[in-house]
Amino acid sequence: MRRDSFGCAVAMVMFAGCSTVFEPQQCAVDKDCGGGLVCELRGGDPVCVHPEDAPLVIGQSAPISGTNQALGTGMKLGIELAFEEQNALGGIRGRKLELDFRDDAYTPELAEQAARVLVDAKAMTTAPRCPTTTTPAVAGQEPISSTGLERGPKAVLAVLGSVGTPTMVRSAPVVIETGTIFFGAFTGASTILRDDKAATCRSYIFNVRASYAQEARATMEFFKKRGVVDHRHVISFDQNDSFGQAGYDGLVQGYKEVIGPFPGSADPTTPIVRFRYTRNDDASVPAQADAAESYLASLLTGNTSVHNVGIMMTDTYGAGAQFIHELRTWQYANDSQQGTLDKANRLKLHFSNVSFVGPNALSERLVALGSVATPSGQRPFTDSVLVSQVVPNYQSDSSEVIASYNRLIAMKGVQPGFTSLEGYISTRVFIAGLLAHQGPFTPDALVKTLEQLPDLSLGLGASSGFSPANHQYSNSVWGTIIEPDGSFRNLYFWSQGQPIQFFE
Template sequence: MAVRWSTLIIGSVFAAPFSPALAAAPDVVRELGSRVGPIVGQASACPDIAQGRVQGMVDKFREAIRLATRNDGERDQLTRSFNGYIAEGRSRTGASQATCAAAERQLTELERSLGEPAAATAPITPVKAETTTGAVTAGPVRGITDREIRFGMVLPFSGIRKETGRQMRQGIEAAFARTNDAGGVNGRMLRLVAADDGYDPNRTLAAMTQLYDKEQVFGFIGNVGTANSQVAIPYALERRTLYFAPNTGAAVVRRDPPDRYVFNYRASYAEETAALVRYLIRMKRVSPKQIAVFTQQDPFGDDGYTGVAKAYRQLNIGDTVTRINYPRATMDVEEAVNQVKAHKPGLKAIIMVATDRAAAKFIEKTRDAVPGLIYANVSAVGSTSLATELKLLGPRFTNGVIVTQGVPAVSGYSSLVLDYKNALAKYAPGEAPDYTSLEGYISATILIQALKQTNPLDTERLIDTLESMRSLDLGLGTTLAFGRAEHQASHKIWGTALDETGTYQAIELE
């Protein structure tokens, strides 16, 4: 990479005061990000390069982004682009002597372009302090004391997705409680602090700010909602804060290369919808022309529809995918029902990318109008709440309704599922096992293992620990893994279908 090419421009971008001419030229900053980001990423992967130097360059470039942009959307877009280039640089670097020597030279040249004195090549050693538990830390870290590690979670306390939020929180808290009873993480107790955004992305930023600034959380886990994550992720990235296992399978949390601070446990909606397309066409012998996609009209629905369209292309199917929408966060499905009734040729299967109550209302309105219609939902529908809604309508409304899952059957006997059910019985007595709370429990269990392996504990070391986790066997029947270029632990999809009693039974999707 030719660093000298941009020396003068970089110097003007980072100069103080900032050049007013560049305030109208974000494209200049975007181009520089494509050059600076990989250098920063390569340097961050080298143990002999002081991370203070790397972080200093990141902070300066993010300030340049702030000054060069006119609104939050533009700023977030540039920040995500810059973070992507950093991740790309990290993924290219094997921390070998040769690559790290090159990264050192490039970083030094960038520093000189800013008129800064050349930095020492030896890493800066932080002042270490020993806690009362004997663990070593590198000075104060947000959200961590000698007794506690504090995580935040943004979820809907009320509204159409409140049950999903409640279940996700319950699973995480059960895993935290189980760990705390066993002595915590190296003597520190885990604490989850939740904030409500009502499933409204317009309220997500305030909830994130409350948790970060007021509650001083170390990181975020289990946030609910796709559109909500679109708001939350740029906020977390800008603050270099962990955003772990959000309850969404959308592409926004699965960039390629991945955002450094964003990690997922579960399979994506694209993987779930692809599995459903293959199941309907190959196993149920449904013509592609007789499959439609019923989606919430928002990024959640967009992602599911895109997944179906991609699956059609992968199967060399030339037919256009029929999309039927309903308004976000509502149960207004009348127009969608009318489209199903009027569709020619008649529909035989619906892939549903919807919330629980909207999905139940849609099934209620179409079950008799289109007899024999196959309903196939992605996991985000909320399995338990969907079953509850349909059971109120009667056995003929539950029987045969399919839901893909990112976790194994809660009725199963794998070691982790048994641990989960025991923890639920102890810390949430009276609560029935649920697919969403199991997802929360698994996600928290992965994070806990990484926390235990990171000492001294801070965000950057935790990220490095997560990226080094390979062939993690939690007792799910499938192994999990992360890497520098892979921030999704599982790609496994389980199939379930409701019977006449409203109970989920396992089905084979392949």
């Protein structure tokens, strides 16, 4: 009997001891905890836990294999630089930032699969919360789901730095349907990200970069300054999917705003002539280049004028470099057309690529192609090739964010680039939101914090910042021209509501 009483007493003491050590302390914000603990949800209740047990896991889906792998590799690098930098500073009050990465090879089907895994999507029996779940953003595609989807226990806090428009239109609906944040996608498309297709689910979407429509507007202002006078002297080279369509729609709108309405003679469906290649298939480019050459020849026929032609390219680096090479080679070829059309002297071509192109990869390919013989001597294939950037020029800008990026790149021993810079800047903005947030980390709670994020003085323009009514951080575009050695020189700066400013 005594043994039983003793055992009971020991058990009570042990239970009491465990209760003292492990009884969870209630909290509302991190500072309620003390002792280096942080406030997180456990079993639905906000309690104090050790930060090592509360890492912030962020997902990313991007291509690091396939034709356009440089785009995903760059974005992933930029995110990792920012995560490593912040973790070295103690993370988010002790919480480490972790990246759960999936390679989608710039393929819509793989991107959707990756999104489902990252948010641990579980099918529900209830109706979807978002219109984009049942109504595809691209006509002809299958719905994401006929029922609602919920976040599973292994879901990431947010999906960051998704790469591409055709991939985004399949991944973003999955992410936002589950009530997960879709932040800083590497695309300027309006569809889903900047329009009303997602209805109230738009609250989970945050863009950092300027849109393709804004890039197109800046591009049209540049073309006008270079003597482009009408719609016949504007060409679109674009990818034959939702990415290309986003750029084309922006170009048409930009033309109306900068030049004016299209004349009655313009095609009502395609008022600006366009030549479209197939995604992930650079072999589809030569046929489009041939068609563009025929069109340019028609401009020269029957007159002796000099023609300034603006070519906006909603493309990726491989296709873009090939198209430029084909057109320049044709323009300066010593063929029968040269004698009748004098295309070498009468055509002034201005190539402007959107930021998604992969500026550094494009530059490297054009430099590798060398130069073409012209009546006035050798001309590099980089000549008159621009990229409308949505981040400052890391080769010349002196802002703090650029200095930090260049320092981290040098420490890592890798090459800098505009794509990794965009990944780094987007992640810096995201981390600022994490640092500002004080309570347990849930997507819904973090949305409210992000909506109060002001201009962080990162050098992205005076109108930077988020608000409940504005989920796009930056509205600025930097026009850069590729030099013969592959470097980038600032040509112009454009910001929403301001006239274009040239540096030369």
